[in-house]
Amino acid sequence: MQRTHEPFLKHLSKNKTPYVIVSAEDAEFDDITLQDLRAEGFETHYVAMNDDPPTRFAERLHRIGNQLAGVNERFAVVAYGDAASALLTHHPAATSRFSALIAYYPSTIPDPTRTSYGMDISILVHLTGTNVNITRNQEVLGIQGKRKTVRKRIDPGLGVGGELKLAYPSYSYKGVESGFAEHDLEEYDSVAAEVAWGRTLGVLREVFGVKVDVERIKDQFVEGMYCCGDLWSWSGQELMVNEVDVEKNPQKALASLHPEAKVVFAPTLAGGRTSSQLTQFYENHFAPSPASLNARLISRTIGTDRVVDEMSLSFVHDMEIPWLLPLVSPTHKKVEMTVVSIVKIRGGKLETEHVYWDQASVLVQVGLLEHGKLPVVGADGAQAVLGRDVELNGLLGGEG
Known part of the structure; x- marks a missing residue:
């Protein structure tokens, strides 16, 4: 399904080019989401995770983002599934041009009690259901060992998009499955997708200084x-x-x-x-x-x-x-x-x-x-x- 949009630059104020990279596992992704981001004034590119290990994929994506943004501009990432998990875990150094990571239904998230991100990086996580997989590094006498994944029960609040008390802004959407925000999947849920979209759009506009009347x-x-x-x-x-x-x-x-x-x-x-x-x-x-x-x-x-x-x-x-x-x-x-x-x-x-x-x-x-x-x-x-x-x-x- 194709959407066509006319520019609305007379309503949009922005300081620099807002680069947004969308990423997921497969070679192709939901066209409607990509078109909607472009219609909002973001220069949008898709980068597939493919079969890369998480660390290599994160390094590749950050390298692409830095090349896009150049010297004086920054980029944000909207990632889905395993790609979101990889980027939450292997986040960039503080000197990166990376400005925001919005993660949709990551399969696992890093330990929210021990994970910190740079002051200049905005994080937003959209989760599903009432449970989440958390990866923790085991330590013995201060030496990090193997990672261990534990399953934690979460309270999704009243229903759609309840805020979770984690170290970064996170919301859980009750009664939906991974894929709820992708129009071309059977799991697509229009109600949860719209609530999540509003939150995603708010973060992207804030980090890029985009104002829409x-x-x-x-x-x-x-x-x-x-x-x-x-x-x-x-x-x-x-x-x-x-x-x-x-x-x-x-x-x-x-x-x-x-x-x-x-x-x-x-x-x-x-x-x-x-x-x-x-x-x-x-x-x-x-x-x-x-x-x-x-x-x-x-x-x-x-x-x-x-x-x-x-x-x-x-x-x-x-x-x-x-x-x-x-x-x-x-x-x-x-x-x-x-x-x-x-x-x-x-x-x-x-x-x-x-x-x-x-x-x-x-x-x-x-x-x-x-x-x-x-x-x-x-x-x-x-x-x-x-x-x-x-x-x-x-x-x-x-x-x-």
Whole structure:
């Protein structure tokens, strides 16, 4: 499967060329991962471990990295399986141009209580399951002997990506197997892979001084895809509906999306997974919006590759709104609701948007659910988030 990306240099700031070497055992590797790294602005090369012994392989890879980086630049390595184990154990000297090692499911790791890395080297380890093999050097009177491998049980936390208390940043992903981050393997797990990718991307950007304005990319999506022909516009923190009916331009809106973009409005299963589905959704189901619609940004959280917006929406239900109340005729009732939008950016384009809200609250306000007979609330939920004086714990039988 091929991915195509357009440059997004206007969003990307970097001081020097960020060289990234990807390494694993086999001669060929997951093309999607390599393409995704390149799309993020990293000059990416693949080096196979082949049948080299660990020490020889580590020396060869460091030599290739130093040649790539030249005199004044540095390189990072993203390694998988046995290649990751070899590089964790045979790490370079402090004078190396090696800046970071990100290890995916190494078969063994060096003793985290006795292993130290240079101050200039960033380490990140992604592990699987609840056990890990640890290699230790046996010592007798200060003389190192043979290495011994022991199996240690680890606590993976709540599920996906629990942080481990080791000497270097390490995370364990429960319920997945080695290979979970490689798209071309049966073991691939999209949830664990995405969490690990965000952490990997964060380390790489930090060590190379790469900055990406994901907030601006998100706002361009709002202005392009959501507005679908400038039906909405931002004014400070408020998203207002324009009074002028502007001709929709879905092609312009889709330009801000990743080729494999997916948009899901979870409560109603609205959205799309392909360009044609998204075009149809935004043309026929999302716009136009009620003239009374007022949207206000409550909070924004910005991560490595995600922007999370918490918004307040209010409007009069005087027209059909397919994405919110499909197959429901206008009730002419006022609705207040809070919406959470989680946008993920990949390669400078929006790859996914997940949108959530309390549908039961909306149904109460338009008269489709009876307040008081079910454990649901109406506009009070949105008003409480906005800081208004609303009684809390009413459904629990407690006092606010």
